[in-house]
Amino acid sequence: MSDREDQLVGEFPLMPKQERAQIKRDLLVKSGHELFISKGFEHTTAKEIAAHAGVATGTFYRYFSDKRQLLMSLLEDQIEMLMPPEPKWGVSNPESMLASLLELHDERLKKMGMQRLLPELLAKDKEFAQVLAAAKQKIFTRILSGLKRAYDNDLTWNDLDLNTVTWSVMTLAEHAPEKMKQCGNQTDYREVAKVICRLIFPPDVMKKINANEKVTEEE
């Protein structure tokens, strides 16, 4: 009835077809996200996702070939957020910078609620595992090159292997959120940041850097 009245008024489709479809798709992705998180990937059925999105089972299959594809859509947007953050040296005080990066990372993960899902996926989906590994490798390379520059400027420990340091930085950054909870500590990003910095910069270098910073700030 109301549809017909709309038509009398002049039939301005409130939304272009494609956009409506996009909305439905997004609804499904969102439903999938929530259900995957709360029940796990394997234990979520296509029917449930559709029901949760308020559409029919068949509609699910119009937009996705299967659960896995929906998952991939989900991950495409978020894969970067799962990665440990890449520090930007030289911008400011390294410890503060790292601390806020870690906090940001933690918040992202919390918002995604995806950490619990990830292990299942890594175990099950080799393709996904590869995608993730590649992304990680990219970050690794970038962090490493940053450290190399610092090394060339005599800012780092000179008796530690840079590859290993890079890996350590990434590992600590990546696990900071999940692990600190597990170990019962209140997450103290600052302390983790200090530890990470100690892996890279000898204490006297840190002093210099901070001194510079203050000078810069004063200027």
Next chain:
Amino acid sequence: MSDREDQLVGEFPLMPKQERAQIKRDLLVKSGHELFISKGFEHTTAKEIAAHAGVATGTFYRYFSDKRQLLMSLLEDQIEMLMPPEPKWGVSNPESMLASLLELHDERLKKMGMQRLLPELLAKDKEFAQVLAAAKQKIFTRILSGLKRAYDNDLTWNDLDLNTVTWSVMTLAEHAPEKMKQCGNQTDYREVAKVICRLIFPPDVMKKINANEKVTEEE
């Protein structure tokens, strides 16, 4: 071969009943292990495990109430091996000690092939996750108290939070094996050990420790 020899000796029952049952049980556990690793826990069926062990489906259920129980059998033996190793300070050169612990841990994990299975289980089985978390907590406490003693003797950095250092040590030790592969590095336990030591001991302390050790060795 040995069977035939037995027959030459006479026709003794090839094996006591109980032992044969145990062997069959072990076969099932082994099959479960292999299949869980290669296909993931969820994607392995009781039927498959039985078939892989060369027994009928029903036989599986004689020995285990379900997949999960077999898994638990599997884990009971191995849970300690999954834990990051607890370093024993003061025994010898910390770097060498750590390096060999890391190598040992890596070898264990490789032998178990279980790393890939673990994440899935942690995600799916809260009971198991708790067991593992408890074990980890125990190790955490022990490492922490070791570090505290070192701290009291002025052997550690005095500007780093010991909890955070402990967590970092555990995290790096735990992930050393899996991560170094992922990053494409040849596993260099020595370098990781050096990094971990750097988190704990300032370089000059390390020198002293090593000096002591040499003295000790010389004596």
Next chain:
Amino acid sequence: MSDREDQLVGEFPLMPKQERAQIKRDLLVKSGHELFISKGFEHTTAKEIAAHAGVATGTFYRYFSDKRQLLMSLLEDQIEMLMPPEPKWGVSNPESMLASLLELHDERLKKMGMQRLLPELLAKDKEFAQVLAAAKQKIFTRILSGLKRAYDNDLTWNDLDLNTVTWSVMTLAEHAPEKMKQCGNQTDYREVAKVICRLIFPPDVMKKINANEKVTEEE
């Protein structure tokens, strides 16, 4: 036939959705009914019921959570028919009344074909047994109160316990159909009715009642 005629008329959707579903459900109920009767409840599988109804196994589970639920659907409609009938005295000649009630009851049971199923269910399903016992108790009470009124009017034997008479009436009425076959007699409802009446009314009372009736008829 009717399908073909429909097609001649054009291609109207053969049936509204809901109605088709109802038809399918009914088909399943009917199949369940038939198979339960012919093979017994326990020996009928959901798969068989579905096959007999010409649908897939899964379809069965769309409509019923399991065999038992289908059975309950079946019984809800029929439970009253399984009960021994409640006589209505004073309406007409008691013997004729009873005879036709018995015949009606017999016909119902035959149509349901359920008698053979019932014992199994009573034995297996305590909930169902309770429901049935409650229904029986209700009828018992009503018959008893009818007999009490007759007793107060000096129409019944005065040396028989009314409870026992009531129970006897119900028992005979309930078993009349099944037993007469078993004993090889042609079912003679009239004779059973006479026996039941004899349990209640002394012969001279019966004569009076019949006389009254004739008078009434003559008027």
Next chain:
Amino acid sequence: MSDREDQLVGEFPLMPKQERAQIKRDLLVKSGHELFISKGFEHTTAKEIAAHAGVATGTFYRYFSDKRQLLMSLLEDQIEMLMPPEPKWGVSNPESMLASLLELHDERLKKMGMQRLLPELLAKDKEFAQVLAAAKQKIFTRILSGLKRAYDNDLTWNDLDLNTVTWSVMTLAEHAPEKMKQCGNQTDYREVAKVICRLIFPPDVMKKINANEKVTEEE
């Protein structure tokens, strides 16, 4: 050890082989009986019966081809007890005689605990149903011939069909135990006996019979 000692003493097998087997068989029958009663025939497994009898599963199959055969053994002994009792007229006061028969029947059923099992069996096992029907038919015939003799001596109602009366007597006798419980009455065998007698003997005949009896007693 003790076995060997027995042998030293001289090895008198305490029991002939066959008898020992018989004991084992009886144990199985007894276990089957108990389990069938408590869990129902279908829901009792051969393994359970064997375990309950303290023998191995395989032993069960040495004595019985399957569950059903054990059941039949069980019933052979007991089938007569399941039958409604056959009254012996002329022995004494019919009401007392019936009352005690009913009580006896009730006690037997209670002891067997079999009533609950019976319906399931009747529904499931046509052979058994036939056996039981035949036994019932036999009793029917005997009761009928008793009634005929009474009829020839003008002791019964002359307007009731003897077949129907016979069936009624059997039905009431058969269901007396189970039904009286269900209806919440205290089982009053005497009242049921009176009702049954009323179906057969007119009140004045009863008086005569009782008078005779007294005379007989006095003599």
Next chain:
DNA sequence: CATGAATGAGGATTCATTCAT
């Protein structure tokens, strides 16, 4: 004879996917 481990067919139930409406 007794044992009880082993078998595997069979029943209940779920769910990814299709397709007529």
Next chain:
DNA sequence: GATGAATGAATCCTCATTCAT
């Protein structure tokens, strides 16, 4: 496009029955 009923392969698990010891 959207719907959701229908499908049936696949899973979990049980249990009657056999047979090597």
